[in-house]
Amino acid sequence: MNNKIMSRRKFLGLSTGAVAGALFGPHLNLLMAAPEGTFDYSILPKGKREYIASNCDMCVNKCGIIGEVVNGKLHKINPNPKNVKSRGMLCAKGNAGAAIPYSPDRLKTPLLRTGKRGEGKWKEISWDEAFKYVAKNLADLKQKYENRSSVAFASTEGFQEEFYYYLVNSFGSLNTVRHTTLCLSTNIQGWSSVFGSFPDADLANAEYVIMLGSDRAQALITPDSVDFQRYKPKGQKLIVLDPRFTETGAKADRWYPIKPRTDQGFVLAMLHVIISENLYDREFVETYTHGFDELKEMVKEYTPEWAEKKCEIPADDIRQIAREFADHAPRSVIYPGRRSSFYSHEVYVRQTFAILAAVCGCWDTKGAVVPKASIPLTTHEIMFPFFGQTMDRVDKDAVNLVKDVVPSAVQCPMIGTGLPNDSCAFLSEKDGSWVTFREAVLKDDPYPVRGFFCFKQNPVQAVPNVQKTMKMLEKMDFICVIEQQMSDTAWYADIVLPHSTYLESWDPAHSLGGIWPIVEMRQPVIKPLFDTKTMFEISGGIIHEMLKIPSLWDDIEPSDLEDFKKNVVEDILDKPIQDYIKHQLSKYPGAYEQLLKEGFYTVDGGKPVYGTTRKPGFLFKSKTGKIELFNERYKEFGLFPLPKYCEPLKPQDPGEYRFLVGRNAWNTHTSTQNNPYLWEIQKENSVWLNTGEAKKLGIADGEYVRIKSKIGEQRIKAYVTEKIRPDCVFYVNGYGMKSPGMSRVYKSGASEAEIIDDVLDTISGGVCMHETFVTINKA
Amino acid sequence: MEKKRYAIVLDTKKCLNCKACTVACKFENYVPVGDDTYRIWVTELPLQGKFPHLHQDFQPSQCQHCENTPCEKVCPTKATFKTPEGVVLVDYEKCILCKACMTACPYDARFVSEHHEAVEKCTFCMHRVSEGREPACVETCPVRVREFGDLNDPNSRVSRLLSSRPYMQLKPEKNTRPRLFYVL
Amino acid sequence: MEMNFESLKKEILSQLPIKNTDSSIPGFYAMDDATALGKNRVDAASALVFKNILFYLGLIFRYPTEQIYSEIETRLDTFTDFFVDYGGAAPQLPPIEELQSEYIRLFVNNQGFVPAMPYASCYQSEGLLMSDQFYRLRQIMVKSGFMVNETVKELEDHIAILLEFCAGLLNQLASGQASSGKSSGACVAALMEVSYLYIEPMMDAFCDRIHAYAYDDFYKIAGKTLKSLMQDADTIYDQLLGFRIHSINELQG
Known part of the structure; x- marks a missing residue:
């Protein structure tokens, strides 16, 4: 051994003159961290400590945070006790955000693909090279397809998203697709069909609350998740209807394991009771609503006895709940919730909820459902050029495209045959519909889409039916992903641009609507660790390179180009982002300074806003200007103007279970499971299976099973429990990632994108995540 | 003025x-990630009843700061x-990491x-309390399960x-006289 | 063994990602008996050789831009014996494109995870960047007169920077710079601390993961070489500095 070491060190040249190691004892002691000495309650490392106010970005809620930075490192994220929206709370994810900038897996520098797509061969490039490369590809795509909409832009909500749209609008594509149809588009559509907008619920003042399929104890929403337990008025009653006994169910005064997709029947029967027993708010109905007589006529047939057969809740209970709801009105809430990508025709379910709120006058008053108020910001008055080579959205004529993704059993039962002729007509153009858009791209109908940009969205994991998403990506000539981590989607990109984390960024001001409206922005809590940029800088960089390529501007008026250079590039993108923010806040003196100090801004001391629509002559956003119990536009479009009951899809074979998805309080979708502080709470997911069913199948708790749908198959542990109906199974999303290797959640548990069928709600374009039927077998 | 008697009421x-609370505690107190390293935790108490009549409680717990302190008694080095x-x-x-206290702790x-x-x-x-801040678990909780304060102050929460x-x-039954109180 | 790295040194010094800052910064670790480690005691010639070894390894663990790649390529022959001694084989340099993608795959970004994270922090506490010990490293660097060049957006505990930092410290010792401007004891202490508290603890996992995940032999051999060199570090330091430590515990007192 000794010889070997000597031979290895031969090149060093032998040297003598050894000094005894002991000589170093005293000095080496100096290398130690200062001993803590006597206990002085101070366990924080000595050094510079700073507190910086900003806002969370671990999910959509944007709760107030105060970063505690010690010696330049984020030690902890504390909640901001003053923030009126988050009410001084910070959840597990928000706390675990302190690990986000320090994830070794994060993207660190622009990467350019050098091998085949998905092969994982990359080279590092500079930002300058990256901007040039992207601009050149945009120019090539425009030249080849002579249609700017041949490049599609996907994104998800977030403060920087508005700068992504600077890029979109500077290129001029109309094909944008957002997360909305994966989440709450049916909810927005259904409630808006009645009230013209999507409201919030005043859980801090409601006396009676019905939650259908919302798990506010786990799928956290601020302020609702705070209010429904912390600030609920004494004596408030909470009724929860959910096929699962959720944490919210555990908090309920009464929990009903309702049969899936029969919520509509339950509420229709409530309407039947309330109207037939004259328990509704006659004055409110007469003053504000349109179509009561038609509604009254329609609900006649929906007796509690009829509903009992549908939803498996005793008729007497339905009657009692209806009476109690009316009794407590207007301080009664039929809870809108958030994600509603549940069932086909979900829009009608949500429309029914809204109608219940309307007939009882539970609208825009304390303790009711209340339209969101907002603090208007000053927007930059900019006109993007009008490009000649821009075709209409690829999914414009969606009717023919989506037949494949609407099961025949639910194809427009209200008009007999065929699809509603409007299909995606009610979508916000900008949101698009993921499933419809993907169908259109796959069919090249009416034109090819061959460029794909993706900003902080992970469609490979998030959009049901992953095989179709992969096929769509394969069609692309060019894929650019702007991300924080190497997501499953980024992995298939041609170029990956690393975005700074929310703790390293200046993000523009945003007005968050609600009963307690608030303005927030972000400032860097720490310096960026790596060579990352924000979307503001990335859009600016790409647009500058685009301006160097004349062919990208040959289909606009030269004067438009000059205006664009001046108004968009020089006046906004070339200026510091702080100027942009100050302009947004120019109406409110001192707001910018307050945002720097507190992380949020409110007017009127952050008081709740009620009653803005309860004024004579107020025009609701509807055809009649009234609250429409009978929707005139739906009638025009050949839809059901009243939410007639729609039968749920049924399993095709005995032995099939309906698959439900949801989440827990310590993860957001598919993005947080790899965070060590969240991973340790739950290392893999397991499928909930009713005790009786498990016995029939001979499956023990903790045993691995195969769950199989027509889309795919996953292996997962069984959680045998009384907490779920016998006809359903459930697991939380975000596990069983495709990523190979040692990722914490790679092949731990099961992925939902691998098994969920891409069923579409035709009115909103929303996906229906609970319309997949599965079989369960021992693995 | 009478000295303080700190307690947590849940x-x-x-x-x-x-x-x-558990994640906030880990960051605040440099508690490493790991199944065996935690200062506080939340237990899902056993599900009661049969479908569909179910009931379940969740119980956060931690060191009870016992007045009659078993861990203190067994510590050989004080x-x-x-x-x-x-x-x-x-x-x-x-x-000295003898772990006698770990054995002695009933919790x-x-x-x-x-x-x-x-x-x-x-x-x-x-270290936070001495700066006028609340314990991390108290502060971060969405619904304010925990309150921290002085039992000697009749007006404290x-x-x-x-x-x-x-x-x-x-x-x-362990007669430890904890400083944690669970209201019913 | 005839080895002269002077020309290499000159060329490489110009590309250091770490730069020498104000050398008048007083030593961080005041040494009562600094003279015990005066420049006469340092085997300057060997120290320079070892410095160059570490420097070259540092280059290898940097992203192979064209410039770095060509530097590695040009000097590879010079270090062949060294690699054979410590890594058991002479590494063959693959084409640049292969090496770049291999580097990114192993050390920068991969799908879902990075197999061999090159940061010392990742092998401490939670496996995250900028561990509690990180700030200490930054302090040592500054006090030793080094800081990361502003144009380099990389963390101080990246293995390439750590190796280069050690090379820089050895250079100070060998050139006598340390004993004139500041305490050479401080310099040695910094070298020991970086070697034993930052580099050595990551060696097993880092090099083993390279071995497990590398497609190409180049980084496998480089990893193996680095690992066995660090295993040999105490005897090397003994020879260079007339001083050896036997364990991290000793260093921690």
């Missing part, structure tokens, strides 16, 4: 089982000690910390809760 009926306010602490310098509230090279546990975040609501303590 209203577990509100607990969402969201784990915000590393575990009580402050005048009744907070049970560990002097990490004195701890399984102690663990070996690599960071401190000592046995450690909840400190009521005294903890005193008011205890005077207005019945409460229980964990493992009363």
Whole structure:
């Protein structure tokens, strides 16, 4: 051994003159961290400590945070006790955000693909090279397809998203697709069909609350998740209807394991009771609503006895709940919730909820459902050029495209045959519909889409039916992903641009609507660790390179180009982002300074806003200007103007279970499971299976099973429990990632994108995540 | 003025089982990621009843800061000690990692910390309290399950809760006289 | 063994990602008996050789831009014996494109995870960047007169920077710079601390993961070489500095 070491060190040249190691004892002691000495309650490392106010970005809620930075490192994220929206709370994810900038897996520098797509061969490039490369590809795509909409832009909500749209609008594509149809588009559509907008619920003042399929104890929403337990008025009653006994169910005064997709029947029967027993708010109905007589006529047939057969809740209970709801009105809430990508025709379910709120006058008053108020910001008055080579959205004529993704059993039962002729007509153009858009791209109908940009969205994991998403990506000539981590989607990109984390960024001001409206922005809590940029800088960089390529501007008026250079590039993108923010806040003196100090801004001391629509002559956003119990536009479009009951899809074979998805309080979708502080709470997911069913199948708790749908198959542990109906199974999303290797959640548990069928709600374009039927077998 | 007597009162009926407190504690106190290293935790108590008549409670727990302190008694080096306010602490310098305290603790509230090279546990975040801040778990909780305060102050939240609501303590048969109170 | 790295040194010094800052910064670790480690005691010639070894390894663990790649390529022959001694084989340099993608795959970004994270922090506490010990490293660097060049957006505990930092410290010792401007004891202490508290603890996992995940032999051999060199570090330091430590515990007192 000794010889070997000597031979290895031969090149060093032998040297003598050894000094005894002991000589170093005293000095080496100096290398130690200062001993803590006597206990002085101070366990924080000595050094510079700073507190910086900003806002969370671990999910959509944007709760107030105060970063505690010690010696330049984020030690902890504390909640901001003053923030009126988050009410001084910070959840597990928000706390675990302190690990986000320090994830070794994060993207660190622009990467350019050098091998085949998905092969994982990359080279590092500079930002300058990256901007040039992207601009050149945009120019090539425009030249080849002579249609700017041949490049599609996907994104998800977030403060920087508005700068992504600077890029979109500077290129001029109309094909944008957002997360909305994966989440709450049916909810927005259904409630808006009645009230013209999507409201919030005043859980801090409601006396009676019905939650259908919302798990506010786990799928956290601020302020609702705070209010429904912390600030609920004494004596408030909470009724929860959910096929699962959720944490919210555990908090309920009464929990009903309702049969899936029969919520509509339950509420229709409530309407039947309330109207037939004259328990509704006659004055409110007469003053504000349109179509009561038609509604009254329609609900006649929906007796509690009829509903009992549908939803498996005793008729007497339905009657009692209806009476109690009316009794407590207007301080009664039929809870809108958030994600509603549940069932086909979900829009009608949500429309029914809204109608219940309307007939009882539970609208825009304390303790009711209340339209969101907002603090208007000053927007930059900019006109993007009008490009000649821009075709209409690829999914414009969606009717023919989506037949494949609407099961025949639910194809427009209200008009007999065929699809509603409007299909995606009610979508916000900008949101698009993921499933419809993907169908259109796959069919090249009416034109090819061959460029794909993706900003902080992970469609490979998030959009049901992953095989179709992969096929769509394969069609692309060019894929650019702007991300924080190497997501499953980024992995298939041609170029990956690393975005700074929310703790390293200046993000523009945003007005968050609600009963307690608030303005927030972000400032860097720490310096960026790596060579990352924000979307503001990335859009600016790409647009500058685009301006160097004349062919990208040959289909606009030269004067438009000059205006664009001046108004968009020089006046906004070339200026510091702080100027942009100050302009947004120019109406409110001192707001910018307050945002720097507190992380949020409110007017009127952050008081709740009620009653803005309860004024004579107020025009609701509807055809009649009234609250429409009978929707005139739906009638025009050949839809059901009243939410007639729609039968749920049924399993095709005995032995099939309906698959439900949801989440827990310590993860957001598919993005947080790899965070060590969240991973340790739950290392893999397991499928909930009713005790009786498990016995029939001979499956023990903790045993691995195969769950199989027509889309795919996953292996997962069984959680045998009384907490779920016998006809359903459930697991939380975000596990069983495709990523190979040692990722914490790679092949731990099961992925939902691998098994969920891409069923579409035709009115909103929303996906229906609970319309997949599965079989369960021992693995 | 009378000296303070610190305590935590928990209203577990509100607990969402969201784990915000446990993650906040880990960051605040440099508690390493790991199944065996935690100062506080939330237990899902057994599901009661049969489908569809079910009931379930969630119970956050931690070091109970016992007035009658089993861990202090067994510590051979006096590393575990009580402050005048009744907070049970560990002097990490004195701890020799003999783990006698871990065995003695009826609440399984102690663990070996690599960071401190000592046995450690909840400190009521005294480093924050001494700065006028609340313990991290109290502050971060969405529904305010925990209240922290001075039992000797009749107007403190903890005193008011205890005077207005019945409460229980964990493992009363151990006669530890915990400073954690669970209101019913 | 005839080895002269002077020309290499000159060329490479110009590309250091770490730069020498104000050398008048007083030593961080005041040494009562600094003279015990005066420049006469340092085997300057060997120290320079070892410095160059570490420097070259540092280059290898940097992203192979064209410039770095060509530097590695040009000097590879010079270090062949060294690689054979410590890594058991002479590494063959693959084409640049292969090496770049291999580097990114192993050390920068991969799908879902990075197999061999090149940061010392990742092998401490939670496996995250900028561990509690990180700030200490930054302090040592500054006090030793080094800081990361502003144009380099990389963390101080990246293995390439750590190796280069050690090379820089050895250079100070060998050139006598340390004993004139500041305490050479401080310099040695910094070298020991970086070697034993930052580099050595990551060696097993880092090099083993390279071995497990590398497609190409180049980084496998480089990893193996680095690992066995660090295993040999105490005897090397003994020879260079007339001083050896036997364990991290000793260093921690």
